[in-house]
Amino acid sequence: MRQNTPNAGRLGALMAAIFIIALLAFGRLFYYQVIDAANIDKISYNKRAITVPIHALRGDIIDSNGVVLATTVLRYDVNAAPDIVTPITRVVNGQPTNLTPADVANELAPLLKMKASVILQKITGTSKYSNIKKKVEATVYRQLVALDIPWLFFDPVQVRVYPNGAVAGNLIGFLGTDGTPLAGLERTMNECLAGVDGKETYERGVDGIKIPSSTVTTQAAHNGSTVVLTIHNDLQYSAQQVITNYVKSERADWGSAVIVEAKTGKILTAAEYPSVDPNVFYKSKAADRGSRIFQATFEPGSTMKTVAAATAIDVGKATPATRVRAPQTLYLPWGGSISDSHAHPTQKLTLTGVLRDSSNTGIVQIAGKVPSKTRYDYLKAFGIGTPTAVNFEGESGGIMSPSSSWDKLTNLTTMFGQGLAVTPIQTAYFYQTIANGGTRLPAQLVAGCQAPGGKLVAPALPAPVSVIKSTTARKTVDMLEKVVEQGGIGRTAAIPGWRIAGKSGTAQLREGHGYGYLHAISFIGMAPAEDPQYVLAVTLYKPRTVSNSIGATPPFKAIMNQILRTFSVPFSHGKSANIPTQW
Amino acid sequence: MSIAYSTNTIRRAPRQLNPSQPSLRLVVTEGISRKFLGRATMRAVIVLTFGAVAIIIAGLQLSIMIQQGSYQLAGLKGQMRDLSTTNQILDEQVRSLSSDQNLANAAASLGMVTNANPVYLRLSDGKVIGHPTVAGSGTGVQIGKNVVPNAALVATTTKAALQASTQAALAASQAAKSAAAASASAALHPAVSASTSSAAKSGAAKSQKANVAAPKLVQPAIALSASGIPVSPTH
Known part of the structure; x- marks a missing residue:
């Protein structure tokens, strides 16, 4: 080639230009492919990839037989995108028909139980999102989907449902509308019930379908565990039926019935009225949304005479046949006096007779032989002053001041259940202790927490408390059987075929500085008396139509009948112990 | 893959021949x-x-x-x-x-109440335990209709459904009865046939009323009982 032609210079310049451009292009390419590649990849991935949350289901709450008391179902929020709301075409009888948004609103109105005008207002506009209705049921959702309206969207939401309504509602508690547990076992057992949400990320095409061979990262959702209760659903329901009827007919403030399995300490039923239906908890008064069985305290009255008598026997100061003269009114050396609720001449009673007639003057003479400190220790061992092992939210341990601070009158009234306060659940466990040979078992409401496919994990329970000797317990049951056999009120709790042991209580209630005219009435008993299996404690607070415990035995009897039938308890054998009641 | 066979004669480059050197010639591989x-x-x-x-x-x-x-x-x-x-x-x-409330209401709709004074017959000695009393006639409150609220009732048993299932149960018991009569083995189980006939009797009393309300329901019920499928009281 020759060097010095003008063409050669131009060619050289062109070549240089091309080289520079190529270099620039290569440089840019190098930047995209190597230096910024990761970043670009990420942007691209984010455009294709979507992350879908996998919602974990909250665990169920079931009774001891597996009856579902609380479960989670899906409801659907119905949303529209007003900016794309257009008339739709639908084929009706082979003819394409145009439906305006107003027509669609008319079509939706009966399904959503809303006014068409309200729906039309919600779907008109330029926004991209408008909620029409929240949480419609699955049946309605299905009908809506069948309408095939392109600008309607559905978001599934988890909703808590309580299939048996108010059955054990006060125990179970409820969730707020946002799913936050607000009360009861729903709150205290939340750690067991709550699940852990997962998520799934995958790449999808324009049509929303997953791109094959694209990587999917899945973080599995872990559904919540099931809470298994000791509650027996059928018994719980029938007890609630009975209590509701009696609270209404006796015009009481509230009432409760607690059934405890004597040998296991399991709570089979904790029925109360007013009750709360967790499905619509907001319809109940705030005061009725908890459980009075665990939270309300009252002066128990004469049902505590059983504890005083058992204490006296246990420390060797009395036997069931210990004799006493019980006057109508007992005048005390320091000037005070104790009276019986019913007028009677001075009676010659044994300790058993004192319980049968529920004599205040009799019990203070016998149990008064026991030092107050000793009686205080026994009352504590029976469970007063400490919440039960259930540890229900807001549970009260009852109220009892130390024996050192008891005045002369309180020293006596504590023997017949005045001057101290207990919860309905505590009263049931005083009698459970006696029914179980003197050993108080920890109260149990939750049998355990069961992970999906896992084993039932029972909660840790405190050790049983040995309160009285087993011989004392047996003697006490024998005395209580005489109450039902012979007592004026006790007899109304008798059930043909079974030996029942129990004690009534009519407690005065503090009103201002003294006691008011309304009472808390109760009957606590066990069956069968020869080997007690079930303890039932019935309490009615401030009944207006009756003023003594004669109002508590009919619900006691109705519920005890149900217990005996439910568990097919064999008829009792043998006779009650031969103990004199008077002399 | 780059093996090639030349089919042309090899052209020599023009150069001076050295007579002492043998000239190159094509070697053809034998046998192929x-x-x-x-x-x-x-x-x-x-x-x-x-x-x-x-x-x-x-x-x-x-x-x-x-x-x-x-x-x-x-x-x-x-x-x-x-x-x-x-x-x-x-x-x-x-x-x-299957909720308690629905069952209680269904029972109440048939006029049933809880018996506060159950009476038992002890089989060992034939003793009657308890005092037969008309429900609600004593001191206690009559417990019948459900009073425990439940807002979760999405489906309830209707009286018509109860009557229909009574019909079906009646038809089933009648079919079983006729089958039992035909079979000689029925004689071996007197207790079963006795309970079946008593159920048929109580069913017959109800069917007189129910027949008026739903006479057409008898037919499919018979078809069901023939295939041996127990008829649920709630559906």
Whole structure:
């Protein structure tokens, strides 16, 4: 080639230009492919990839037989995108028909139980999102989907449902509308019930379908565990039926019935009225949304005479046949006096007779032989002053001041259940202790927490408390059987075929500085008396139509009948112990 | 793949000949004919070409299949969602129908109340335990209709359904009775036939009333009992 032609210079310049451009292009390419590649990849991935949350289901709450008391179902929020709301075409009888948004609103109105005008207002506009209705049921959702309206969207939401309504509602508690547990076992057992949400990320095409061979990262959702209760659903329901009827007919403030399995300490039923239906908890008064069985305290009255008598026997100061003269009114050396609720001449009673007639003057003479400190220790061992092992939210341990601070009158009234306060659940466990040979078992409401496919994990329970000797317990049951056999009120709790042991209580209630005219009435008993299996404690607070415990035995009897039938308890054998009641 | 056989005569580069040096000449490999070599080449090319095409087609097919599978998966997932919705709806209905409140109301609608004074017959000595009393006539409150609220009742048992199932139970017991009469083995189980006939009697009393309300329901009920499927009282 020759060097010095003008063409050669131009060619050289062109070549240089091309080289520079190529270099620039290569440089840019190098930047995209190597230096910024990761970043670009990420942007691209984010455009294709979507992350879908996998919602974990909250665990169920079931009774001891597996009856579902609380479960989670899906409801659907119905949303529209007003900016794309257009008339739709639908084929009706082979003819394409145009439906305006107003027509669609008319079509939706009966399904959503809303006014068409309200729906039309919600779907008109330029926004991209408008909620029409929240949480419609699955049946309605299905009908809506069948309408095939392109600008309607559905978001599934988890909703808590309580299939048996108010059955054990006060125990179970409820969730707020946002799913936050607000009360009861729903709150205290939340750690067991709550699940852990997962998520799934995958790449999808324009049509929303997953791109094959694209990587999917899945973080599995872990559904919540099931809470298994000791509650027996059928018994719980029938007890609630009975209590509701009696609270209404006796015009009481509230009432409760607690059934405890004597040998296991399991709570089979904790029925109360007013009750709360967790499905619509907001319809109940705030005061009725908890459980009075665990939270309300009252002066128990004469049902505590059983504890005083058992204490006296246990420390060797009395036997069931210990004799006493019980006057109508007992005048005390320091000037005070104790009276019986019913007028009677001075009676010659044994300790058993004192319980049968529920004599205040009799019990203070016998149990008064026991030092107050000793009686205080026994009352504590029976469970007063400490919440039960259930540890229900807001549970009260009852109220009892130390024996050192008891005045002369309180020293006596504590023997017949005045001057101290207990919860309905505590009263049931005083009698459970006696029914179980003197050993108080920890109260149990939750049998355990069961992970999906896992084993039932029972909660840790405190050790049983040995309160009285087993011989004392047996003697006490024998005395209580005489109450039902012979007592004026006790007899109304008798059930043909079974030996029942129990004690009534009519407690005065503090009103201002003294006691008011309304009472808390109760009957606590066990069956069968020869080997007690079930303890039932019935309490009615401030009944207006009756003023003594004669109002508590009919619900006691109705519920005890149900217990005996439910568990097919064999008829009792043998006779009650031969103990004199008077002399 | 770069083996080639020259079929042309080799041209020599023009240069001065050295007579002492022997000239180069073509060496033909013995035993391999040219024709064969040509055919083998062709075969290799064809196999390779077809192989490549087949691989491409198979790959394409696989890709299409995976793609289709992806759509099928999405479709099946939708179907599963649909079925679980159906499952949930049915579950809720079953729970509602079997709830305490629905059962109590169904019993109350038939005029039933809780017996506060149950009476038992002890089989060992034939003793009657308890005092027969008309429910609600004593001191206690009569407990019948449900008073425990439940806002979750999505399905309830209707009186018509109860009557229909009474009809079905009656038809079933009648069918069982006639079958038992025909069978000689029935004589071996007097207790069963006795209970069946008493059920048939109590059913017959009700059917007189129910017949007026739903006379047409008897027919399918018989068909059911013939196939031996127990008829549920709530459906």
